[in-house]
Amino acid sequence: MEIGQSVVFTIPIFGGIPVTTTVVVTWIIMAILTIASLIVTRGWNQVPTGVQNFVETIIDALNSFTKDALGEYWASFAPYLGTVALYLILANTIDLFGLTPPTKDLSATSALAIMSIIVVIIASIKAKGLKGYAKSFFEPMPFFFPMKILDMFTRPLSLAARLFGNIIAAFIIMGLISKVVPIVVPAILSIYFDLFDGALQMVVFVFLTMLYIEEAVE
Amino acid sequence: MNLLAIGAGIAAISGIGAGIGIGIATGKAVEAVSRQPEARGSVMQFLLLGGALSEATAIYGLLVAFLIIFFMKP
Amino acid sequence: MSLINPYTFIFTIINLVVLYLILRKFLFKPVTQFMEERSERIRNSLDEADRKVHEANELKAQYEEILKKADDEGKAIIDRAEKYAKEKAEKIIEEANIEAKAIIERAKEEAETEKIKAMHDLRVSLSHLIIEAASKAIGNISIDDDKIINEVVKEAGASWNK
Incomplete structure (x- = not known):
């Protein structure tokens, strides 16, 4: 079992840029999402039916969710949060x-x-201006400055490590289980480890990002 | 290698703390919702946040275990 | 082997930015705009419906008022006509009464004159008879003197009248 990703092919410029499976799968996901969004938004009616209803429900949920949390700044950040979620x-x-x-x-x-x-920093600068953003490091008192600097590093670290740790843990456990019992049991457990845990980690990641943005624009 | 495996196992013990923490947080959240069912939405938000934060310790333990297994090969 | 591959890191950032731009252009913006336009339209049509109902109510009130006015006017006209007719009828009856009285009066007068005339005639013929009888009794003297006749008649009339 390897923790790193295998290199699929190498782009022969700048002395060879390795393209890993991560990047290839990301491209596949991008293609799926682009094609799906083109198909799904075609030929819409005023009265929603079928797929349109589903898409409208999802985007409406995203919009009202960000509207509740971010107030007037929702329109700038809803597309980013939606992209990350999808x-x-x-x-x-x-x-x-x-x-x-x-x-x-x-x-x-x-x-x-x-x-x-970076989006959180942009939101903070947008809401308070450059000066206000610089000042926010010393609030509520100057004593907090080192903590805030530390926060800048621990936040992305914990976001990245949480997502990575959860997904790889599920992946490794699923691998172990399918080595022990190759049929039926992995299929049942993958509902929890792949579907439920994946959806939950998506929600946690988006929710935490939105919480940070909310804190930044207040 | 055996010592490394034992070290990785010890690092994974950090999961105990996260389990207890999330259990306490969820219990309190259920208490809060049963006392005030109309505040369900905001309680859920705080539960999610607290769960994510207390889970971080377990994730750090897992990370350390991985680092020990894959990067300290003799 | 390192935990983070810098190329993959950069690739992922570029991929995500591109995906963000694509999805914003093709999914989030059009759908949000579409839904906002629709809710705006629904709000507008509701407002218009409200306004139309209000207008209709106003018109109804107006028409009711007009109807009521017309009704009142009709009543007034009928009243006036009735009053006029009554007056006219009374007048006609009064006139007729007056005329009838006049006719009766005239008839009475005529009857009186007839009576007087008849009496006069009777007196004259009576006096002639008396004179004839008297002349027969006295002899054949004819009295042609009207003066005497008139005197006699007057006396007779006076006694008759008593």
């Missing part, structure tokens, strides 16, 4: 289709976590 739900459960989940790679989860922290 990407993560597919990435976490793609193990069901026999592909390696990208979130099993610490490189991908740390990229997600760093992006979330």
